[in-house]
Amino acid sequence: MHDIAQHAANFITLDTLNIVYLFLVGFVGGLVSGFIGSGGAFVLTPAMMSLGVPGLVAVASNMCHKFPKSLVGALKRAKYGQVDVKLGVVLGISAEAGVLYGAGIQEKIKAAFGDAGSNLYVSACFVLVLAVVGGFVLIDAMKSRGSGMQNAAEKKTRLSLWIQSINIPGTMVYFKSLNARISVLFTIPLGFATGILASTIAVGGFIGVPSMMYVLGAPSLMASATELVIAFVMGLGGSFKFALHGLVDIRLAMIILAGSLFGIQLGAIGTTYVKPFMIKIVMGVIMVIVLFSRALMVPVYMSQLGLIGKLSESTSKILSSTSFAIMIFALAVGAFIVLRSMWMGHREEQQLAVETVKSIA
Secondary structure (H helix, E strand, O other): OHHHHHHHHOOOOOOHHHHHHHHHHHHHHHHHHHHHOOOOHHHHHHHHHHOOOOHHHHHHHHHHHHHHHHHHHHHHHHOOOOOOHHHHHHHHHHHHHHHHHHHHHHHHHHHHHHHHHHHHHHHHHHHHHHHHHHHHHHHHHHHHHHOOOOOOOOOOOHHHHHHHHOOOOOOEEEEOOOOEEEEHHHHHHHHHHHHHHHHHHOOOHHHHHHHHHHHHOOOHHHHHHHHHHHHHHHHHHHHHHHHOOOOOOHHHHHHHHHHHHHHHHHHHHHOOOOOHHHHHHHHHHHHHHHHHHHHOOHHHHHHHOOOOOOOOHHHHHHHHHHHHHHHHHHHHHHHHHHHHHHHHHHHHHHHHHHHHHHHHO
């Protein structure tokens, strides 16, 4: 009875407003996910936490909803030839090990410091990772656009060319997305790091996508699509691990999944109309905005743990409300950029078709 009561305490009460809110959040999260390849949990996890869901439960429930959604997205983008299944499975295996290790760390923090400790850990990781990865991706996208390279083929980094030049007998595998043979030994640390991050904030795409692009040399379209395969492998094992400890709120997972399955289809279609640099811009912009949302909550959790002076109730409410508003703004911006990119790309394609017909006539 004690275990049942403890598990029930992790779950929030859902009313009609919360259900509608979660469904819409799932839709936008799916839209962004299908477009940039990440599971979309960098907006979904904060969205759940804003409703009072403990950080660890939000991470676990997000991971549960992610693997079926990722499968749908991967199958959709595979039709466009954007998925490297072999690379996704190879990275996914080591990522699974990272998920199991990271889940153990999460559970120990919750046991030692409670929900406030878990929330602080998740939020601090969000801020750190979003600042580093989001800033890097956004700067890289701006350089590509500013140098007029948006219509050109993406160039491989020096690091990826070096890795592709290393020959370690017995470990070399050809990957179509790289158009090269590399040692699978290089994929192990990348996959493991992706898995640890996924079990920490429910999204490993922050490491998975950039590592495939900048470390291994995959094009951004194929990296974002292949990440969906990795997310499926990680989510399957991670969900089982967290569920064994009563940390998966299946209600939240199913509501968000219902909304995201619509969004991810639309987002995946959008990738066929846009230039590679636009995917980087969407990813970077959303990351930076969500960064500020999570950063505002760090003092609240630190106050609850007694690490800083106790904040007044009004101050905590202001910080929480502002954090929530910024997160909603991030969702709106992401949806706007994706939908606008799709509309502009589709219009350009139609204009090109008309011009082609006229030139033939």
